[in-house]
Amino acid sequence: MTDTPRPSIDALTALLANDMKAVNQVILDRMGSDVPMIPQLANHLIAAGGKRMRPLLCLAGAFAHQGKQETADSRALLLSAAVEFIHNATLLHDDVIDESDKRRGRDTANALWGNEASVLVGDFLFARAFELMVETDDIAVLGMLSSASARITEGEVKQMTMAGKPDSPLQDYLDVITGKTAILFAAAISSGAHVVGADKALVEALHNYGLSLGMAFQIVDDALDYRSDLAAMGKNNGDDFVDGKITMPIIIAWQEGDEAERAFWQRTIGEGEITDGDFEAAVAILDKYQAIEKALAQAKDYAEQAVQSLAIIKDDALRSALTDAAYYTVARTL
């Protein structure tokens, strides 16, 4: 994904721009360590940016309860930095696991500093995230985020055990992305509301919003991997195919496919025997069954579920910005 402006998420970033500046300062202040390699490596990853979806959601959660503040509540700032640290810890570990060389168009930390450093600095960021949460003095958010963190790893382990199995049931894929993506979206926005004192109804509604948003986001992200026309967006097309990663389009194509096609999936995604032209052949099969379109349609359903959870939000600007963010997850593909 590039950093070019995207209207539909810009409403949310504009609304929270001041608060995000403050969060970025907390992030910079709190990734420090007397051991110089830690801030060097952390800075390489965190400064590289990305959309900062999770701290944005966390701040949106606080906004939903408190309304617009001059500056966001300091507890929400700490918590927003914490969720970004958790996310970046998982990215560092993912890059070790995937042996990735590139992320967000830059060399990965493991390519530059080695796997050892990436594992350890990931652990550091995770521990530091919990230190920041302790400072909020809200043990319930520690419960939400520690539980989310456990489920993230469960999702990733499940994804690993599914790799190379194109006959996996769709529910397994949904379990994987619930864990690896949607749970942290849900925890970010709901804990942002809880930490500033929101009641149960709002916290639950925002949890549901984040969960549906995360599902839509990840389904689309996975589907984009088979859209070679989007290579300009910085996606590494075909990575999932080469890695044998099982995503929704593959499951759909397997379920609807004939014997010859299943043999193709088994040889490529299953056995990892991939030669020139196989990716194009894979895309052709997916097109035949409109597998990408069907995946995107499911993502759209999730986006609509997300929007339905927003009725509880009183502030028009925030509700509108979060609505846009939900539709943006789907719109960016078209």
Added chain:
Amino acid sequence: MTDTPRPSIDALTALLANDMKAVNQVILDRMGSDVPMIPQLANHLIAAGGKRMRPLLCLAGAFAHQGKQETADSRALLLSAAVEFIHNATLLHDDVIDESDKRRGRDTANALWGNEASVLVGDFLFARAFELMVETDDIAVLGMLSSASARITEGEVKQMTMAGKPDSPLQDYLDVITGKTAILFAAAISSGAHVVGADKALVEALHNYGLSLGMAFQIVDDALDYRSDLAAMGKNNGDDFVDGKITMPIIIAWQEGDEAERAFWQRTIGEGEITDGDFEAAVAILDKYQAIEKALAQAKDYAEQAVQSLAIIKDDALRSALTDAAYYTVARTL
């Protein structure tokens, strides 16, 4: 290290035997997951045992405040399982980093399941540890353990950046082992007291005990790596030498050594050019300067500092058992 009886730590294990049974049950109950690979891998590591020093210390902390209970306070049980999970998470990640094939005489998890699984299950255990701590409802212990966890990784990163540098100052080594070992010993016993309501004086005294005990323990552990007569104890002698790890005997021998010896350390530990007979030559240089004995003498100083912190403990049996445990760290070498 083997599981053969060692009198001086046995007093502590006997005193806390009932509680440790309960902790082991919590450990087994709480490493479960719907993703089967997680309990499989966690069980492989955790069931392999070890001395369970950290949960023992945590239970001792609770005992120090509450006195002997029929069964230890449930909060202390949860916390004891949590510190063991944190420790095992670091072991899983260490084995990935060191590319170790064996731990406690068994194949390592990364050798059996791969690095990916070890990284992720380590993350899972870490997250689960924080979930258990949340259940104690004592946010201060979350602060103690999250801060300890950050310092563990700082110690390990520092150890990594020191590797291959035999001219490192002694203080750097002390910083490394404070982080990678002593801090968790300190946090285990002091948080065990805090979680059952101990006052500041007891919590601080126990923190100091754990810190000194951990220093003694790690200095001895590192020194043993050069004692080939202890190979029967299950130690992999010479691993640190081959890995270029900088420990106290090496620093002493470098500081006292002549130019030829420094060239030897530079070639072997520094450049990793190790051939047959080099380990024996290293041991001979260490013997010449009594470097191992000097390291053990420093460990003994720490053990004595640990014992001095115990004056505050009222229960004679506990104070005696913790005294034995402190001297045991040094005695096991002789």
